[in-house]
Amino acid sequence: MIEEAALSLEHSQTRKSDAQREHEQTCARVASRFGERWLRIYAWRKLRSDPIFPAAFELLANSTQPLVDVGCGVGLLAFYLRERNFRPPISGFDCDRRKIERASAAAKGRYCDLDFREQDVCDPIGPRGNVVLFDLLHYLSPNEQSRLLERLAAQLAPGGLLMIRDCPRERGARFWLTQLAERFAQVTTWNVKGPLHFPTREQIFATFAPEKFAGTLRPLWGRTPFNNHLFVFRRHAAEAVLARAGHSDNL
Numbered sequence: 001m002i003e004e005a006a007l008s009l010e011h012s013q014t015r016k017s018d019a020q021r022e023h024e025q026t027c028a029r030v031a032s033r034f035g036e037r038w039l040r041i042y043a044w045r046k047l048r049s050d051p052i053f054p055a056a057f058e059l060l061a062n063s064t065q066p067l068v069d070v071g072c073g074v075g076l077l078a079f080y081l082r083e084r085n086f087r088p089p090i091s092g093f094d095c096d097r098r099k100i101e102r103a104s105a106a107a108k109g110r111y112c113d114l115d116f117r118e119q120d121v122c123d124p125i126g127p128r129g130n131v132v133l134f135d136l137l138h139y140l141s142p143n144e145q146s147r148l149l150e151r152l153a154a155q156l157a158p159g160g161l162l163m164i165r166d167c168p169r170e171r172g173a174r175f176w177l178t179q180l181a182e183r184f185a186q187v188t189t190w191n192v193k194g195p196l197h198f199p200t201r202e203q204i205f206a207t208f209a210p211e212k213f214a215g216t217l218r219p220l221w222g223r224t225p226f227n228n229h230l231f232v233f234r235r236h237a238a239e240a241v242l243a244r245a246g247h248s249d250n251l
């Protein structure tokens with residue numbers, strides 16, 4: 001009995017270290033795609049230290065729907081997913097031309113079905129599919145945030161996923177440290193300048209009525225001192241919506 005438990009523990013540790021090795025090799029491959037040394041170092045550090053990339057992979061790995069990356073930056077998520085054999089088309093949108101140019105250059109001749117476009121995400125977004133918004137919302141005003149979420153939620157297919165990674169506004173050291181770090185990053189890096197509007201959890205959930213979406217929220221700060229959380233909303237299948245409507249009619 002004890003031997004079996006030890007063997008199963010060893011087996012699960014081996015599986016875990018295989019997954020970790022695959023993740024690290026993926027991070028190194030993605031980083032090597034960029035032309036500039038500083039960007040290779042940034043990409044490698046960001047991919048290795050931020051738990052959002054493997055978390056997104058876990059959630060999307062079995063989906064065949066296209067992916068829309070809203071506020072895609074230099075395309076790290078798209079490259080990470082491709083390197084882990086995620087096949088569906090990916091469209092990335094960002095208003096920063098410098099980032100879109102770098103993402104497009106890194107993708108050229110290496111990956112299929114990746115499309116990076118310079119666009120303000122407050123304007124309508126054409127492609128449909130699963131949607132991610134990682135570290136984007138707080139750059140938009142509260143009205144822009146709710147309009148964007150409403151538009152994206154309305155476009156989501158039955159069974160489709162919308163993931164938001166952001167830092168909800170709330171009391172506590174983690175929130176204040178995130179805000180401080182973001183302000184510092186605005187001064188010292190190429191992040192968008194302007195006021196920051198961190199939404200509350202309630203503001204994010206407000207767009208996703210439980211009759212239409214299953215929503216979950218979990219902390220996703222890894223080893224950082226920040227208040228990053230992952231919100232995941234999945235649109236119910238059409239039958240589930242009808243069943244719920246029927247159920248509430250009968251109440």
Ligand SMILES: C[S@@+](CC[C@H](N)C(=O)[O-])C[C@H]1O[C@@H](n2cnc3c(N)ncnc32)[C@H](O)[C@@H]1O
Pocket residue numbers: 070071072073074076077093094095096099119120121122133134135136139140191192
């Ligand atoms: C902190 S970066 C996150 C990049 C990427 N999602 C990631 O996790 O690596 C936020 C991105 O949102 C973009 N952004 C901010 N406001 C935007 C807007 N109104 N339209 C399009 N992109 C926007 C910025 O240019 C920036 O690339």
